[in-house]
Amino acid sequence: MHRIEDYALIGDEQTAALVGLDGSVDWLCLPRFDSGACFARLLGDEDNGYWRIAPKGAEGPCTRRSYRPDTLVLDTEWETAEGTVRVTDLMPQRDRAPDLVRVVECLSGRVTVRSTLRIRFDYGSIVPWVRKSGGHRVAVAGPDSVWLRSEPHVHTWGEDFSTYSEFTIEEGEKVAFVLTWHPSHEPRPPLIDPYKVLRASVRDWQKWSKRCHYDGPYRDVVVRSLITLKALTYRPTGGIVAAPTTSLPEELGGVRNWDYRYCWLRDSTLTLNVGLSLGYREEAEAWRDWLLRAVAGDPADLQIMYGLAGERRLPEFEVPWLSGFAQSAPVRIGNQAVEQLQLDVYGEVMDSLALARDAGLSTKPHMWAIQVALVDWLRSEWRQPDEGLWEVRGGRRQFVHSKVMVWVAADRAVRTLEKNPKLEGDLDGWRELRDEVHREVCDKGFDSERNTFTQSYGSRELDAALLLIPRVAFLPPDDPRVVGTIDAIREELDHGGFLRRYSTDETTVDGLPGGEGAFLVCSFWLADALHMTGRRKEARELFERLVRLANDVGLLAEEYDPVGDRLLGNFPQAFSHVGLVNTALALFGGDEAG
Structure with missing residues (x-):
């Protein structure tokens, strides 16, 4: 059973997500802190929504995790028999279009990684309709719409009202996922470059942290x-x-x-x-x-x-x-x-x-x-x-x-x-x-x-x-x-x-x-x-x-x-x-x- 202290926080100053030691995002309200959660496993079970990215077959907690110094950018690492992989989680800032960015990087060896995405709007109660659109996955239910985007070569499929992805990466390779919310009656917001926003987020948070006058x-x-x-x-x-x-x-x-x-x-x-x-x-x-x-x-x-x-x-x-x-x-x-x-x-x-x-x-x-x-x-x-x-x-x-x-x-x-x-x-x-x-x-x-x-x-x-x-x-x-x-x-x-x-x-x-x-x-x-x-x-x-x-x-x-x-x-x-x-x-x- 998860403990409260198993979670880390990421956010964009509009809303926030909780990421568990096992690499699962178990709580996320979109588009605001007080909106309905689309991932509510924290207060229920897997059927109430979550998004886990981890090495295939890794059921338990990660090997280690930490924030990048003076930032809200989270690194979670697994050491496996095949190699070491890192998932970097962040929510970059932009108005009215919350994005959850997850970047997977192989640090050594050759590792197969699996993503399991189960979206459930309204605090885990509503199963959205999911369709393909130009290589993306789009989930819609009532006023809410989220888009899942990844690299073209990543194998993605739907099963059991969930979206799965599986891929193998070698040392030095990266794969990024971006989940973006917007009102279902409006056009999709402009796409972001996950690697650019990662670098910008690290830079901006560290610049902000340096303003702290405390030196004790x-x-x-x-x-x-x-x-x-x-x-x-x-x-x-x-x-x-x-x-x-x-x-x-x-x-x-x-x-x-x-x-x-x-x-x-x-x-x-x-x-x-x-x-x-x-x-x-x-x-x-x-x-x-x-x-x-x-x-x-x-x-x-x-x-x-x-x-x-x-x-x-x-x-x-x-x-x-x-x-x-x-x-x-x-x-x-x-x-x-x-x-x-x-x-x-x-x-x-x-x-x-x-x-x-x-x-x-x-x-x-x-x-x-x-x-x-x-x-x-x-x-x-x-x-x-x-x-x-x-x-x-x-x-x-x-x-x-x-x-x-x-x-x-x-x-x-x-x-x-x-x-x-x-x-x-x-x-x-x-x-x-x-x-x-x-x-x-x-x-x-x-x-x-x-x-x-x-x-x-x-x-x-x-x-x-x-x-x-x-x-x-x-x-x-x-x-x-x-x-x-x-x-x-x-x-x-x-x-x-x-x-x-x-x-x-x-x-x-x-x-x-x-x-x-x-x-x-x-x-x-x-x-x-x-x-x-x-x-x-x-x-x-x-x-x-x-x-x-x-x-x-x-x-x-x-x-x-x-x-x-x-x-x-x-x-x-x-x-x-x-x-x-x-x-x-x-x-x-x-x-x-x-």
């Missing part, structure tokens, strides 16, 4: 995370998806399976910090502009997530024909959490826009007006209970982290006015709001007996999000209440040396059965908190253990199972990689605030 320890790990975040960016709008997958389970066989192919506001401040700190100002500005477009409108209608272009309706439904990864059902499309109230997003948006302004990003005429509307809405609504950062489905509560982020919203509004006195706003009123929220959180959200902040008012549960209290400057790192909270979370939410988000026992607030793994971004937050409170050796040791959880090509999922020693949750996860980069900056980049 673990630079290769930081750059790999940056490349992953770039690959999860929807280039036409600047939005960044939380992950390119849906329904990879937080517990094998469990029901905690969610669609993450959307853009969350919760990621905004940390993502902006990465871009602005490491020389990717253009990407940071594109993300800031996406944020402004998405949140424009009535502050009461602010959502926690949006579609790639800012779409607001992301209805959730289940697809019963997919059995789920490792039989973890249901498989969900869309995300019902879009309808939740999460007050923390107001603070995250205000913090992001304050950071962008302080960094000197170009201002937009309407930006301050939006900020004023958001903080003024909070003045009358901040006392509401909400579903909180973790999108619980067990009912609303007075979550402490949510209230802390309300304080952040007011604080950033006050700071912005103090730095920019020409702007208009109710400075006194916002100061009053900030002070009132602070008093209430310290009064109702703190357990003096245990010297720790709690998950919600009056509860005894803890929440790893409380580790952000010193980071957002709600209290200084040396405040005894901060130190007590860090120590309590570290002890009570420990899971194999890492952190859970919160307890998932019978008293859990999320309203779901079962448990989950250690949440990686929370563990990075712990490393940050330890560093800020002077425990730098412990912080670095934790960071090093977290880095070792990445798979063989440097990718992290959402969670980790310390018992089964495997990754869990959607993959690769933007939040985990953002956490890694920000922690590296805090520990090694001279940025003491993280």
Whole structure:
């Protein structure tokens, strides 16, 4: 059975594919991250679509694989009795015509290679009609059309509703395949030269990676995370998806399976910090502009997530024909959490826009007006209970982290006015709001007996999000209440040396059965908190253990199972990689605030 860490990512900043250790592309949505998958074996079986290229008779994993240095170009190699062959996978960038390029090269000997292509549109449910056209294979079903192109001498045939190719290559020879999508009602897009786009992709990725300003320890790990975040960016709008997958389970066989192919506001401040700190100002500005477009409108209608272009309706439904990864059902499309109230997003948006302004990003005429509307809405609504950062489905509560982020919203509004006195706003009123929220959180959200902040008012549960209290400057790192909270979370939410988000026992607030793994971004937050409170050796040791959880090509999922020693949750996860980069900056980049 495949493990989540068996996969590598390739993409073109419009969509992405997951390639397994066995050379099989088991997940690909076309033409966008949130489109229906044409390869959905990841969440089902071979009948749900995949594309494998490997030496004939090689059933198991490859001998080795790696990305070409500082790129998203993947090399997978097999050593066989007949010789050694390499498959290079990439998705070159071009507008509205995603291409999956697979180049096979014989490095030694003489090897027979087989390609098995099984296209199944709409998440593996629709078998297309496949025909020949000028030496190509064309698969069409409804709005979707894909073209398969290869070398003229490659023997290709159809059988069992699949397309097979077989060929023998000798040392130094290459064979390329190109799979191109386009709307079925439009003409086929211009053909690309697979060898030229391979060279161009390597060159462009390496040029982009050289812009990274970070030159501390673990630079290769930081750059790999940056490349992953770039690959999860929807280039036409600047939005960044939380992950390119849906329904990879937080517990094998469990029901905690969610669609993450959307853009969350919760990621905004940390993502902006990465871009602005490491020389990717253009990407940071594109993300800031996406944020402004998405949140424009009535502050009461602010959502926690949006579609790639800012779409607001992301209805959730289940697809019963997919059995789920490792039989973890249901498989969900869309995300019902879009309808939740999460007050923390107001603070995250205000913090992001304050950071962008302080960094000197170009201002937009309407930006301050939006900020004023958001903080003024909070003045009358901040006392509401909400579903909180973790999108619980067990009912609303007075979550402490949510209230802390309300304080952040007011604080950033006050700071912005103090730095920019020409702007208009109710400075006194916002100061009053900030002070009132602070008093209430310290009064109702703190357990003096245990010297720790709690998950919600009056509860005894803890929440790893409380580790952000010193980071957002709600209290200084040396405040005894901060130190007590860090120590309590570290002890009570420990899971194999890492952190859970919160307890998932019978008293859990999320309203779901079962448990989950250690949440990686929370563990990075712990490393940050330890560093800020002077425990730098412990912080670095934790960071090093977290880095070792990445798979063989440097990718992290959402969670980790310390018992089964495997990754869990959607993959690769933007939040985990953002956490890694920000922690590296805090520990090694001279940025003491993280």
